[in-house]
Amino acid sequence: MSVKTRFAPSPTGLMHIGGVRTALYAYLVAKKAQGTFSLRIEDTDQARLVEGTEEDIIDTLKWLGLQFDGEIIYQSKRMDIYKEHAQKLIGAEKAYEKDGAIYFKTKKEGKSKIVDLVGNREIEFDNSAQDDFVILKSDGYPTYHLAHVVDDHLLETNPVIRGAEWISSLPKHIMLFEAFSWEIPQYAHLPIILGTDKSKLSKRHGAKAALDYRQDGFLAEAILNYMALLGWTPPSGKEVLSLDEMIEEFDLADVHLANPVFDITKLEWMNGEYIRKSQNSKLKSQIWEFLERRHSEELIEKIVPLVKDRIKKLSDVVPLCDFLWETPEYDKLKVESKKEILIKILEKMEGMEKPWKADIFEKTFRELADELGIKHGDIFQLIRIAISGQTVTPPLFESIQILGEEETVQRLKQLIAMW
RNA sequence: GCCGCCAUCGUCUAGUGGCCUAGGACAUCGGGCUUUCAUCCCGAAAAUCACGGGUUCGACUCCCGUUGGCGGUACCA
Numbered sequence: 178m179s180v181k182t183r184f185a186p187s188p189t190g191l192m193h194i195g196g197v198r199t200a201l202y203a204y205l206v207a208k209k210a211q212g213t214f215s216l217r218i219e220d221t222d223q224a225r226l227v228e229g230t231e232e233d234i235i236d237t238l239k240w241l242g243l244q245f246d247g248e249i250i251y252q253s254k255r256m257d258i259y260k261e262h263a264q265k266l267i268g269a270e271k272a273y274e275k276d277g278a279i280y281f282k283t284k285k286e287g288k289s290k291i292v293d294l295v296g297n298r299e300i301e302f303d304n305s306a307q308d309d310f311v312i313l314k315s316d317g318y319p320t321y322h323l324a325h326v327v328d329d330h331l332l333e334t335n336p337v338i339r340g341a342e343w344i345s346s347l348p349k350h351i352m353l354f355e356a357f358s359w360e361i362p363q364y365a366h367l368p369i370i371l372g373t374d375k376s377k378l379s380k381r382h383g384a385k386a387a388l389d390y391r392q393d394g395f396l397a398e399a400i401l402n403y404m405a406l407l408g409w410t411p412p413s414g415k416e417v418l419s420l421d422e423m424i425e426e427f428d429l430a431d432v433h434l435a436n437p438v439f440d441i442t443k444l445e446w447m448n449g450e451y452i453r454k455s456q457n458s459k460l461k462s463q464i465w466e467f468l469e470r471r472h473s474e475e476l477i478e479k480i481v482p483l484v485k486d487r488i489k490k491l492s493d494v495v496p497l498c499d500f501l502w503e504t505p506e507y508d509k510l511k512v513e514s515k516k517e518i519l520i521k522i523l524e525k526m527e528g529m530e531k532p533w534k535a536d537i538f539e540k541t542f543r544e545l546a547d548e549l550g551i552k553h554g555d556i557f558q559l560i561r562i563a564i565s566g567q568t569v570t571p572p573l574f575e576s577i578q579i580l581g582e583e584e585t586v587q588r589l590k591q592l593i594a595m596w
Numbered sequence: 597g598c599c600g601c602c603a604u605c606g607u608c609u610a611g612u613g614g615c616c617u618a619g620g621a622c623a624u625c626g627g628g629c630u631u632u633c634a635u636c637c638c639g640a641a642a643a644u645c646a647c648g649g650g651u652u653c654g655a656c657u658c659c660c661g662u663u664g665g666c667g668g669u670a671c672c673a
Contacts, residue, residue, distance in 0.1 A: 186673090187672080189672080225673080276671080279671095280671095298601090301600090302599075302600070303599085306598080306599060308669095310670090311670085312671095313671085315671060316671080320671070320672085320673085321672075321673050324673095341600095341602095341666085341667065342666095342667055342668070342673090343667095343668090343673090344600060344601060344668075345599070345600055345668035346668075347600090368601085368602080368666090369666065371665090371666075373607085375666080376666080377666075377667080403608095406608065409609095410608085410610065410620095414621095416620085416621060433608090434602060434603090435601095435665095436601090436602070436665080437607090437608065438608075439607095440606095440607050440608065440623085442607080442622065442623055443607070443608065443623075444622095445622095446621090446622055446623085447622090449634095449635090484634095485634095485635085486633095486634055487634045487635075488634085497634095539631080542631085543631090552631095554630095554632080557632075558631070560631090561632060567632090567633095568633080569632055569633045569634085570632065570633075571632095571633085571634095572632085572633095573631065573632075
């Protein structure tokens with residue numbers, strides 16, 4: 178039988194990072210088996226629908242490159258199907274109506290048991306604890322339980338991949354499948370991602386929507402790679418791996434059973450790895466877009482090789498490089514006592530033949546430092562502060578090249594004139 | 597409370613009875629390179645394998661219990 182997986186979020190909130198991993202694993206499982214991965218929107222709770230969240234889910238998958246197959250399935254458009262199946266159960270005396278809702282009559286004997294694909298572990302429940310439950314609400318919409326069973330059977334989902342918070346509903350689902358005389362699909366319940374305080378990752382942690390990470394300067398590939406590693410180690414032991422490599426190596430049986438803690442620090446490291454691996458031309462486009470195309474592509478192109486090893490997120494470019502397109506603000510105290518030296522530096526600059534050459538530039542100021550009896554490093558640092566107002570910048574000479582000799586001299590003059 | 601899932605360095609994890617005096621990655625600390633910061637390279641510290649019982653010639657690995665964490669306990673998903 179072919180493998181069909183699906184990502185089935187409810188449009189009741191922005192897609193969060195946990196959803197990313199669920200979608201990713203479902204995608205990997207499908208692609209590995211050359212099966213299909215689809216998107217189903219579980220919009221059955223009218224009261225909790227939040228406008229725009231469906232689009233957010235779609236945009237997130239698109240950004241991540243987790244392309245789904247076929248059309249999007251909306252449960253709200255399948256009302257007749259759920260109703261028909263609920264009626265069927267009533268006809269078979271396996272369900273009954275009460276207070277305008279339809280309840281499923283649970284059997285109270287025996288055990289419900291499955292072998293979960295995650296870790297291949299057995300999960301067992303005693304049916305005696307299962308109370309009758311609603312399958313069709315009085316507003317005509319199905320509950321998750323009915324919709325899951327009907328849809329995943331009709332759409333031939335296998336395996337069903339979802340969060341571990343569903344484990345306790347398993348007996349309900351198993352009984353429903355049995356009531357319809359349908360084959361029970363294989364299940365994979367993914368451990369829940371925790372925040373640093375070990376509680377379920379949520380808004381409380383300032384947890385963010387997946388797309389907020391794009392806003393923060395993270396790359397889709399890095400997010401995917403990091404999320405894949407939350408609870409899973411590829412057999413090869415490789416940590417940095419592409420989507421294709423993940424498809425190649427992924428197996429639900431290798432997913433760790435314990436709930437992992439989301440660690441932004443490692444995500445940042447991973448993102449830096451991807452930035453460093455990037456082609457300069459691609460990185461240029463990404464930074465350019467990230468900065469909302471406010472600068473010329475030529476400028477960004479010059480910056481890229483300078484910042485590539487120095488940033489972990491696209492957003493890091495701003496504090497590092499904004500002096501290149503904005504007049505710096507000087508903290509006068511830092512260099513006030515160096516006024517005399519700055520004047521000497523300015524004189525040297527004005528005396529240098531243009532265009533300035535790197536080796537001559539360096540030689541000139543090393544000699545000046547010797548002349549003045551100060552350390553080589555100190556004089557370059559002083560120039561750095563003079564042109565940027567910062568103690569940390571991309572390489573000095575390269576920055577000056579971007580700035581231009583005129584602007585560099587101008588900034589020095591202005592600084593000297595400040596006091 | 598009840599039901600279920602889980603338990604190896606701060607974090608992500610390797611480990612499926614002897615190869616473990618427990619390995620890797622991130623983070624941390626130290627060093628090298630270096631005109632800043634990074635990158636890169638080298639090194640260190642960091643887990644009595646939650647605890648207590650078994651089983652076994654031998655347990656991180658198997659079983660039981662305890663503790664702890666998480667999840668569920670809705671006409672929400």
